[in-house]
Amino acid sequence: MPVSEGIGRRQCIPILYTRGTHYEVGFDVGRTFSGIIQSFVTSCKALNEEFLPAYSTPEGRRAYEDTLNSLKKNFPQYVRELEGTADGSNVPFHKLFLLHMDDIILRAQGTEPSIRQAIGCSTICVNQDGQEILGHTEDALSDTLNHFYFVSAHIISDKPCGKWKVKEEKFTSLCYAGHLPGYTMSYNHHGLVFSINTLSAKYLKSGKTPRHFITRALLSAENFASAQEILRDVGCGAGDGCSINMTFLKQEGNRVFHNVEMAPAEKTSESQLNILTTGPGENIMHCNKYLRMKIEEVNEDMSQSSICRMATFKSYRSPQNKNDVIMMLSDRTNTEFPVFRDNPGDHVLTIAVGIFDCIARTWALYSDNPKENEPLVVLPIVLKN
Numbered sequence: 001m002p003v004s005e006g007i008g009r010r011q012c013i014p015i016l017y018t019r020g021t022h023y024e025v026g027f028d029v030g031r032t033f034s035g036i037i038q039s040f041v042t043s044c045k046a047l048n049e050e051f052l053p054a055y056s057t058p059e060g061r062r063a064y065e066d067t068l069n070s071l072k073k074n075f076p077q078y079v080r081e082l083e084g085t086a087d088g089s090n091v092p093f094h095k096l097f098l099l100h101m102d103d104i105i106l107r108a109q110g111t112e113p114s115i116r117q118a119i120g121c122s123t124i125c126v127n128q129d130g131q132e133i134l135g136h137t138e139d140a141l142s143d144t145l146n147h148f149y150f151v152s153a154h155i156i157s158d159k160p161c162g163k164w165k166v167k168e169e170k171f172t173s174l175c176y177a178g179h180l181p182g183y184t185m186s187y188n189h190h191g192l193v194f195s196i197n198t199l200s201a202k203y204l205k206s207g208k209t210p211r212h213f214i215t216r217a218l219l220s221a222e223n224f225a226s227a228q229e230i231l232r233d234v235g236c237g238a239g240d241g242c243s244i245n246m247t248f249l250k251q252e253g254n255r256v257f258h259n260v261e262m263a264p265a266e267k268t269s270e271s272q273l274n275i276l277t278t279g280p281g282e283n284i285m286h287c288n289k290y291l292r293m294k295i296e297e298v299n300e301d302m303s304q305s306s307i308c309r310m311a312t313f314k315s316y317r318s319p320q321n322k323n324d325v326i327m328m329l330s331d332r333t334n335t336e337f338p339v340f341r342d343n344p345g346d347h348v349l350t351i352a353v354g355i356f357d358c359i360a361r362t363w364a365l366y367s368d369n370p371k372e373n374e375p376l377v378v379l380p381i382v383l384k385n
Contacts, residue, residue: 064098120139
């Protein structure tokens with residue numbers, strides 16, 4: 001029986017500290033969290049009712065192989081990491097890889113998702129005097145509730161890996177079960193702090209780099225220039241889209257926050273990017289809809305929810321501090337499209353809320369509504385000397 005079935009929202013976020021090669025780290029993740037990963041793979045409706053049937057078609061299998069071959073060329077170390085997770089958890093690799101392809105495999109055979117899709121997450125960045133905050137709600141399909149964990153990893157390779165020639169990575173990331181680190185909220189030892197908002201572009205591309213792998217690569221970024229290079233992914237480009245909210249704690253000068261809207265590489269070999277940078281006295285708010293790029297989108301519920309959540313944010317005064325961010329991310333006033341989603345039986349739930357304090361260098365994680373609960377854990381953000 002899936003671990004989340006009938007047990008409600010657990011006040012629990014397990015964490016693994018691991019060091020080794022990409023495969024060894026992946027294996028440790030799979031072995032440690034095998035029960036959670038197996039439960040999620042069993043209960044995930046999108047995987048079992050849509051992705052696996054698509055994988056069994058000629059078009060789906062071709063899209064799968066084209067995408068996997070591209071990744072083996074550009075990011076072989078992350079393929080090995082996912083292979084380690086599959087081996088450690090005793091789950092077939094193709095099932096975990098399909099979770100990372102997401103809707104790309106459906107579009108390859110000309111179909112749209114029939115199962116209701118996720119419509120979260122929300123991010124607020126505050127850049128005020130004495131208050132430098134990145135707050136994020138992690139919203140996901142209800143299958144994901146209780147199916148997530150922290151991975152704090154230190155990876156050292158004996159030779160440069162992948163297209164960006166990376167030898168060392170050290171990061172902490174909140175991960176969905178069976179997924180590579182990087183697609184929710186994370187930080188690395190270079191001082192990069194970031195969160196992700198899924199965006200639903202209509203035209204997705206197989207044979208390109210899935211967003212889950214691009215954000216996994218983002219965990220290696222040493223500065224904003226390298227982060228842009230990773231997101232642009234020249235020579236291939238993204239297969240699907242997302243929004244990245246980020247800052248670098250070790251940057252010189254005044255604090256700046258960035259929001260990057262990334263869209264699939266349609267007719268080129270690089271991702272489409274639009275970058276917004278804000279300085280002191282300015283804030284960023286972003287949900288799950290393209291705000292600055294003219295990209296055709298397909299998930300109507302996600303679009304409408306994003307519009308409603310942004311309207312909720314705008315009903316508040318401009319946020320000035322951490323408490324303002326907590327109040328806004330806890331809001332339930334719109335009963336159909338609340339910011340914090342915890343209605344019983346809802347197909348999408350807020351599974352966690354994270355508050356990064358860039359001055360205190362802490363990361364507070366809440367497994368329930370932050371206005372009504374203390375954080376479950378406050379992690380120090382440990383940077384490279």
